[in-house]
Amino acid sequence: MIIVQVKEGENIEKALKKFKRKYERTGIVKELRRRQAFEKPSVKNRKKMIKAVYVQQLRQAEQ
Numbered sequence: 001m002i003i004v005q006v007k008e009g010e011n012i013e014k015a016l017k018k019f020k021r022k023y024e025r026t027g028i029v030k031e032l033r034r035r036q037a038f039e040k041p042s043v044k045n046r047k048k049m050i051k052a053v054y055v056q057q058l059r060q061a062e063q
Contacts, residue, residue: 002026 002022006015
């Protein structure tokens with residue numbers, strides 16, 4: 001949980017800026033994006049095999 005200390009009479013924009021800075025430093029957004037982009041190992045292997053077959057076909061076509 002992120003806690004931002006707000007002083008008496010402090011501008012709300014300034015407090016919001018402090019919150020955003022703390023939020024970025026925690027790395028929550030970075031972790032969320034990393035998790036959304038997760039690929040199962042089986043899918044990675046399948047893509048790798050498809051790419052290898054494609055490259056092999058290109059090389060055979062050149063010869």
